[in-house]
Amino acid sequence: MTAVAPHLDWQFQLLDLDRSHPTPTLVPPPPPVEPGETPAFRQLRSILTPDIASKVRSGAELLRHIANHERTEVLPTTIEAFDALLGGGLPRGKLVELASRRASGRFSIVMSTLAAATSIGEAAALIDLGDHFDPQIAEASGVDLRRLLWARPNTMKEAVMSAEMITATGFQLVVVDLGLHPLRGRRAPDAAWVRLARTAEAHGSAMLVSSPYPLTGTASAAVLKGIATHAKWLGKGNAPRLLEGIDSGLTLEKHRHLKAGARASVAFIADFAALSA
Amino acid sequence: MTRVACFFVPMFPLAARLRSEPDLLHEAVAIVEGNGNSAHIVAATRRARTKGIHAGLSLPQARTLLPKLIVRSRDAECERTAQEALFDVAETFSPRIEDASEGVVYVDVTGLERHYDSEQELARAAIDAAEKIGLPARIGIAASKLAARVAAELPKSPTIVEPGKESEFLAPLPLTRLSPQLDAAGTLHRWGIASIGDLARLPEAEVASRLGELGRDLHYAARGIDPRPLIPRPLPPDFREGMELEWPLVAIEPFLFIANAALDRLAQRMEMQGFACKRLELTMTLEPDGFSSRAIDLPAPTRDVKTMLTLLRLDIEKTPPGAPVIGFTIVAHPDRPRRAQLSLFGPAALSPEKLATAIARLVSLLGDGRVGMAMSVDGHLPERYAIGDYAPPPPPNTRQKPQKSGGLLAVRVFRPPIPVEVIMNGTDITSINGEGDLSGAVRVSSGPWRIESGWWSDAPAAREYWDVELERGGVYRVYQADPSTEWFVDARYD
Numbered sequence: 001m002t003a004v005a006p007h008l009d010w011q012f013q014l015l016d017l018d019r020s021h022p023t024p025t026l027v028p029p030p031p032p033v034e035p036g037e038t039p040a041f042r043q044l045r046s047i048l049t050p051d052i053a054s055k056v057r058s059g060a061e062l063l064r065h066i067a068n069h070e071r072t073e074v075l076p077t078t079i080e081a082f083d084a085l086l087g088g089g090l091p092r093g094k095l096v097e098l099a100s101r102r103a104s105g106r107f108s109i110v111m112s113t114l115a116a117a118t119s120i121g122e123a124a125a126l127i128d129l130g131d132h133f134d135p136q137i138a139e140a141s142g143v144d145l146r147r148l149l150w151a152r153p154n155t156m157k158e159a160v161m162s163a164e165m166i167t168a169t170g171f172q173l174v175v176v177d178l179g180l181h182p183l184r185g186r187r188a189p190d191a192a193w194v195r196l197a198r199t200a201e202a203h204g205s206a207m208l209v210s211s212p213y214p215l216t217g218t219a220s221a222a223v224l225k226g227i228a229t230h231a232k233w234l235g236k237g238n239a240p241r242l243l244e245g246i247d248s249g250l251t252l253e254k255h256r257h258l259k260a261g262a263r264a265s266v267a268f269i270a271d272f273a274a275l276s277a
Numbered sequence: 278m279t280r281v282a283c284f285f286v287p288m289f290p291l292a293a294r295l296r297s298e299p300d301l302l303h304e305a306v307a308i309v310e311g312n313g314n315s316a317h318i319v320a321a322t323r324r325a326r327t328k329g330i331h332a333g334l335s336l337p338q339a340r341t342l343l344p345k346l347i348v349r350s351r352d353a354e355c356e357r358t359a360q361e362a363l364f365d366v367a368e369t370f371s372p373r374i375e376d377a378s379e380g381v382v383y384v385d386v387t388g389l390e391r392h393y394d395s396e397q398e399l400a401r402a403a404i405d406a407a408e409k410i411g412l413p414a415r416i417g418i419a420a421s422k423l424a425a426r427v428a429a430e431l432p433k434s435p436t437i438v439e440p441g442k443e444s445e446f447l448a449p450l451p452l453t454r455l456s457p458q459l460d461a462a463g464t465l466h467r468w469g470i471a472s473i474g475d476l477a478r479l480p481e482a483e484v485a486s487r488l489g490e491l492g493r494d495l496h497y498a499a500r501g502i503d504p505r506p507l508i509p510r511p512l513p514p515d516f517r518e519g520m521e522l523e524w525p526l527v528a529i530e531p532f533l534f535i536a537n538a539a540l541d542r543l544a545q546r547m548e549m550q551g552f553a554c555k556r557l558e559l560t561m562t563l564e565p566d567g568f569s570s571r572a573i574d575l576p577a578p579t580r581d582v583k584t585m586l587t588l589l590r591l592d593i594e595k596t597p598p599g600a601p602v603i604g605f606t607i608v609a610h611p612d613r614p615r616r617a618q619l620s621l622f623g624p625a626a627l628s629p630e631k632l633a634t635a636i637a638r639l640v641s642l643l644g645d646g647r648v649g650m651a652m653s654v655d656g657h658l659p660e661r662y663a664i665g666d667y668a669p670p671p672p673p674n675t676r677q678k679p680q681k682s683g684g685l686l687a688v689r690v691f692r693p694p695i696p697v698e699v700i701m702n703g704t705d706i707t708s709i710n711g712e713g714d715l716s717g718a719v720r721v722s723s724g725p726w727r728i729e730s731g732w733w734s735d736a737p738a739a740r741e742y743w744d745v746e747l748e749r750g751g752v753y754r755v756y757q758a759d760p761s762t763e764w765f766v767d768a769r770y771d
Contacts, residue, residue, distance in 0.1 A: 075679075076679055078679050078680070078681045079684065102750045102751060103750065103751045103752055103770060104771070105771065106771055107687045107688070107771040108684070108685065108686055108771065110687070111685070111687040112684070112685075115679075115680065116679035116680070119679050119680035120624065120673075120677045120678070120679050120680075121623060121624050121672035121673040121677065122624045123624075123626075123669055123672075130689065131690075131692045132689035132690050132691070132692075133651060133662075133690070134659070134660075134690045134768075135652060135653040135654070135662050135663075136653045136654075136659070136661070136662075137685070137687050137688055138651065138687075139653050140685060141685045142680050142681075145650060145651050145653065146668075146669055146670055147669045148651060149636075149648070149649070149650065149667050150648070150649065150650065150651040150664065151643060151647065151648045152643065152648065153647070154643070154647075161642060162643065165639060165642075166635060166639070168631075168635070169627060169632055169635040170625065170628060170631065171627070172624060179689075180769070181713070182713070228750050228751075230746070230750075231721070231746045231752045231770070233721050233723065233746075241721055241723040242723055243723055243744045243752065243770070245686050246686060246752065246770060266684070267684060268685065268686040269683070269684055269685060270685075270686040271683070271685050271686070
């Protein structure tokens with residue numbers, strides 16, 4: 001069998017023996033791989049000096065960076081001793097427990113935390129199992145009530161369910177105050193706290209559980225214990241007395257990244273003038 | 278040139294019933310009209326039709342042919358809600374729609390060629406949209422309502438009649454397509470006229486002189502001329518779904534099972550229109566007579582079926598209807614869902630849709646007045662508070678530093694205040710006796726601080742407050758109410 005001449009011509013052309021003919025290509029060359037930048041972004045980068053251009057990120061990268069930064073950052077409660085024990089404040093995406101049976105300023109820390117979050121425009125929620133919240137005192141403490149969602153569950157189960165629901169909505173701070181001893185309703189199972197901690201982690205919410213005794217177990221990233229001391233009074237001897245405030249101590253019982261056992265003292269002032277104002 | 282689409286649902290009473298009871302879709306089902314021996318079949322599913330069941334048979338005849346035939350009577354509520362659902366589908370294509378009759382809707386689709394490559398594609402999109410809500414619609418598109426309806430009634434769907442070719446399209450079709458209940462059918466048959474084209478070819482004046490006004494209209498129709506314009510219907514103020522039940526329901530669970538499906542359909546319809554539900558109204562028809570109505574205001578517009586169902590359940594549990602339920606109607610009042618502009622550098626704003634759903638669920642879980650925005654109230658009594666709707670303002674566009682609270686001592690308010698016994702020495706409290714931690718000797722007491730409030734009202738309050746610190750720890754706020762002389766602890770400093 002003999003080969004047909006035109007076919008041979010084409011074969012020679014494919015071998016590129018004659019440079020005058022254009023080389024046929026079966027598959028077009030792939031387009032060059034471009035970084036995920038828009039033309040506008042490339043134009044912006046081109047007009048910048050090289051040292052600045054290398055630091056400029058794409059929009060997507062910038063958003064990722066902001067999200068990662070938010071995950072690792074903390075929410076300062078503005079109570080210096082409390083923040084110092086936690087390494088700067090309440091970690092976002094983690095569950096922190098504050099436990100104390102006696103009056104040790106636990107609710108005052110809750111108020112300060114709510115005030116700190118709402119004053120920077122973040123959405124905060126208070127799950128108030130004991131129904132102890134006083135809007136007048138909260139306002140005097142600096143809480144922006146418009147940004148605070150107040151939920152008043154009747155049982156522990158409702159409190160945990162509400163906290164999970166609220167956290168999943170995207171609130172930046174969720175505070176679960178379980179009130180005083182004895183707790184209302186039956187205790188929540190450990191799995192409920194683990195689930196709550198995972199929800200907080202998934203949504204990057206800072207979560208503070210304020211309870212009369214430790215409940216969250218392994219789910220919490222940090223546990224602080226409040227130590228009560230005597231109240232401070234103005235006036236001595238037979239003179240009438242006036243409550244000046246209370247001093248309390250805080251102990252870091254557990255922390256995933258810091259050494260446990262650190263102590264700090266906090267003073268809270270009974271500012272009746274602020275309340276009446 | 279005007280283009281009109283006709284949405285036609287064949288065997289509408291059956292289609293409406295199957296939409297409410299989708300489990301019956303593959304069964305031999307027949308819809309009957311009338312009672313007792315006068316009951317006759319008006320529509321039947323394909324499975325029933327293959328066994329010889331057809332419209333016009335009496336119920337005993339149908340039972341003889343197919344003893345296992347599932348029979349449902351015509352349900353006006355089902356048909357009404359199915360018709361409304363058909364409107365909703367039509368309104369997703371054009372705001373100008375006309376309600377023709379049961380299972381027929383005309384839609385002005387003029388100008389939609391910009392959104393769809395062809396009218397064929399538009400019609401297929403309409404069929405798909407109707408199928409999503411459980412209605413098997415046929416679509417016909419033409420320049421007039423009459424031609425569109427005839428096109429929609431043809432078994433092959435969709436049918437598109439080119440502009441100006443209405444008479445050509447109608448000509449080969451039988452006369453019954455123009456009007457099934459034609460009074461002059463006998464006369465025309467005697468003339469030897471079988472198709473629409475035969476009639477169109479007759480002189481108009483001759484037909485009019487023999488058949489009168491009816492003949493003129495019929496001749497116009499046969500030539501594809503339809504002078505009736507499309508009359509758009511106004512937008513309805515609410516969405517309704519309902520059903521008449523085959524047997525009375527006495528338990529809440531079966532009722533909620535059916536209500537869930539109705540709410541699901543409502544949510545779908547509202548989603549198509551871009552609405553969410555702000556208020557739900559439920560009317561239950563009771564046996565033997567009477568109604569039970571209730572209205573539920575949702576904390577924020579939502580389309581979450583689970584939330585709406587939970588709220589319905591709670592309301593029915595709180596106030597049961599008191600008699601078996603044989604029918605119901607759910608009315609959803611629509612509102613625009615809340616929207617928010619998200620910030621790139623400031624704190625993330627909450628999604629209004631998610632927030633509305635979460636609040637509705639919290640209300641259903643915790644009850645009314647147990648969730649919302651805390652509000653301070655003017656007055657002097659320390660326990661005062663108010664709770665309102667939670668609607669946070671948008672967050673700032675940039676990050677800010679938190680404001681220092683100044684370490685203010687907070688109090689835990691006891692609602693209601695706890696009664697205690699108090700032992701005094703002069704103006705000092707020496708010990709209190711109450712439940713749990715509220716007992717013991719007093720280390721320091723401070724008071725009295727007198728508060729008088731509302732002396733002009735029906736419920737005046739005059740109290741004397743003390744701050745007491747117990748030896749065992751804890752600072753409490755104690756008051757004596759005047760004139761009862763009872764003592765209460767109303768707060769703890771914490």
